[in-house]
Amino acid sequence: MPSVLRSWKGLAVLAVLAAVVLLWLFGKGDVIIAVVIGALVLLSGRTMFRSYSTTKGPTGPAIDVQERGTLLVFACETCGEQLVLLRKGTDAPPRHCAEKMVLRRVPVPDHELN
Numbered sequence: 001m002p003s004v005l006r007s008w009k010g011l012a013v014l015a016v017l018a019a020v021v022l023l024w025l026f027g028k029g030d031v032i033i034a035v036v037i038g039a040l041v042l043l044s045g046r047t048m049f050r051s052y053s054t055t056k057g058p059t060g061p062a063i064d065v066q067e068r069g070t071l072l073v074f075a076c077e078t079c080g081e082q083l084v085l086l087r088k089g090t091d092a093p094p095r096h097c098a099e100k101m102v103l104r105r106v107p108v109p110d111h112e113l114n
């Protein structure tokens with residue numbers, strides 16, 4: 001199965017290269033640029049899709065994570081946004097500004113929770 005996939009990919013790469021060379025010979029540089037941009041978009045889309053599919057799904061029923069005097073907070077290190085975590089359903093951290101958010105424990109006086 002993997003070898004079949006690899007040879008199919010090799011053929012596709014050869015076909016694209018041949019098409020690019022042919023177009024270049026006919027002096028259609030703008031078409032080549034369009035093809036390259038399309039390939040890049042396809043590639044980045046696949047990479048994004050892969051990163052989504054590797055995200056762990058629910059590991060079980062959601063559990064309360066509230067701790068006395070402490071708030072579990074997901075923080076975005078890019079823009080500074082913070083989200084309070086009340087129930088945990090997966091080990092995968094949420095994303096913000098295209099980065100994984102960082103889990104922090106923020107001490108909170110008891111009376112502020114009630």
Ligand SMILES: [Zn+2]
Nearest residue numbers: 076079096097
């Ligand atoms: Zn952010």
